[in-house]
Amino acid sequence: MSLINNLVEQLINGLRTGSIYALIALGYTMVYGIAKMINFAHGDIIMVGAYALYVFAALLGLPVPVCILLTIIVCAVLGITVERIAYKPLRNAPSLAVLITAIGVSYFLQNVALIIFKATPIPFGSVIKVPSIKIGGIHISGITIVTLIVTVIAMAILTWFINKTRAGSAMRAVSEDKGAAALMGINVNKTISMTFAIGSALAAVAGILFICQYESLSPTLGALPGIKAFVAAVLGGIGSIPGAMLGGIVLGIIESLSKAYISTQLADAIVFGVLVVVLLVKPSGLLGKMKAEKV
């Protein structure tokens, strides 16, 4: 019985980590869909989110809901600013140039954080205080419950937004064909800005949930979840929103199970191994669509 309990607990852990990956992966996938670029700095938005929360909650002592709202706003504004300054001038440049710029932005954000907050990790207790519950011998922490609920709500809102609103259909149009969308009277720049804002806001949410889980701040805290979420986005089929959700959750569960039952050290290798196998079988990811080149 305890074996099954343990397995269920690991699955729930995986679901929690996976939810965070999924939230970050959505940002990668939306930006990729619309700007056809890998936003390598996306992981660092999580880090900025975590530090912003720390500043508002621990240093300024603002009420928690206000802190969360401010954190999301800071990240969304940062996302828009980064796009305006660093990516927009490169819209017609080779994709590698954009990638390197994104890497530059990532280094920039990390080092600004390093200069302001120094390299020593800062302990920062969770701002979300929800008691843990126990169902039939299975222990679920409060932050896990909050993470799962928040993720479901965020995904539901995002799905509704993209499929049912005018702004959402503008986003889909721009990701399909920028030129045609512009001719239809869609403001392409505004739509791209909006995509970055939404992606970064989701990253802020992920950052808040992440830091409430790990309770320690460091300038490179966004790098690993960033990379994992990127893998999740590719696993699900980059550019596909349901793909990012699925990829994130699958990845989180695989990681949690490998850590628990195989080896902590090999967990990363297994995660990447799954990605490689999936891509070799289905080169466009789980839910991605393959575009064959017309000869």
Added chain:
Amino acid sequence: MNKKINKSVIINIIMAIVAYGIVMALIYGGFLGRQAMSIIIPCCINVMLAVSLCLLVGFLGELTLGHAGFMSIGAYAGALTTNALNLPPMVELLIGLLVGGIVAAVFSLIIGLPVLRLKGDYLAIVTLGFGEIIKSVINFLGFTGGAKGLSGIGTYSNYKNFTFVYIFVLLTILVISNLVRSRHGRAICAVRDNYIAAEAVGIKVSKFKTMAFVISGFFAGMAGVFYAHNVGILKPGNFDYNKSIEILVMVVLGGMGNIKGAIVAAVILTALPEVLRSAADFRMLLYAIVLIAMMLFNNSKFRTVMIEKRNLKKAMSIQKEGE
């Protein structure tokens, strides 16, 4: 046309000798402090890495983010070999280089065969994945020293053996720049420019992708061996994707597919942190800003206008000659 090529060959030889002379003068003239001395070999290693990656990114046109993985395979294979041997240091290093290069090339082949079916961003993420897999596996295995690291490696490739390392740097540059100006190199470039047309004229795309991958892996492995025998201790964490990105940045700043540019970028980017040492915390920030600014400038209207003006001038002068 042949004469033109001969002339550039002579210029290259002169440049290689001058570079050698300058470094030797710096080492033995006592101009450099200990810190500066210690970056001479890392410069050489990064040149080897950048030039070998240039073959993949610049000429094959495939973005790979796992170059550090092949470097680490070479480093570990070479270090384990020299640790097991009991021969004169330079003989050990030579054998280690061969073993490191070949093992890295074999891994490139094994990984390349399935992976190279993928394209673009998917290839990038899978090579990144493989780099991380290699890192975790080395971390996990016993004989590699795991997370504690592999120590006791003879520091054979220090600045005193600069000549030995330099010969291999030149060999790397020679082989790769010769390759891209040969029938095999043209086939590799053809795959980059248009793989469908390449197939239609009889170029086996997968063969040449794998070939470029293996050759690049071989030299990355050798660079890894030099690295191992420069630092004396290997840790899997030294070879994460940040290292791969560092090499990629050299290739891109060098002007993608421009071997000379990659060499210069590798030297500058290795030396830069040393020069900026006084700036301490700010040096990585400066690096980031320079990186962004360079990419923005390279693709700016300003630069396009400048190039167009230069082209116009050239065209006008040709026309004048015609008259």
Added chain:
Amino acid sequence: MALLEVKHLGISFGGLRAVDDLNMSIEQGSLVGLIGPNGAGKTTAFNLLTGVYAPSEGTIVLDGESLVGKAPTEICKSGIARTFQNIRLFTKMTVLDNVKVALHNHVEYSLAESFFHLGKFSKREKEMDERAIDILKVFDLDGQADVLASNLPYGKQRKLEIARALATEPKLLLLDEPAAGMNPNETQELMDTIQLIRDKFHITILLIEHDMKLVSGICEYLYVLNFGMELAHGEPAVVLNDPKVITAYLGE
């Protein structure tokens, strides 16, 4: 026996029959046109002949050798070369190198010789240069040998693609809309060139074209496709006056 024998060739994409029961018999040295309205399956037929797609059914025999199931590279070696409707040059390489890539399997030296530029390297490279320049001369491109392919004007890019295809020493040359986007003067010049290369290189040519002046001017035999199926075949004068063909082009 004819150089190219195609029997019952067909391919489906999902439910769509892009090419259905295509039969062609092309004689050595002939200049044949493949025509039909847009979407008739002409380019798909080319893609089947060159191995880009594997046929769902049917046989392709070139000079006694079956080509079904072979990869594009092998089919190239067997002797079919092609150009593309949307030009596919090696854009970042020079005009000369574009042709030299196509000589890859004809002038050989080892990988080691590539690494060190020793042994047969210089001799074979020189031989390649000469052969490439000879081909470029036919198209009056030898003066621009060192120009990047992407910097050539459109008409010359089309010519370079033909030059590159010829360098693979094909028995059969497939031209996909060689005159697309050309003005009447350029088209006239192209017609002369096509006839010239057929005679000079002793090859057989199959071309897709919408320009009826070109088709009736140089083609000796025509196949007409419509909705993936063969509508008619025969001499141009007969085929182009066939009411079925006229209806297919103009509608009812």
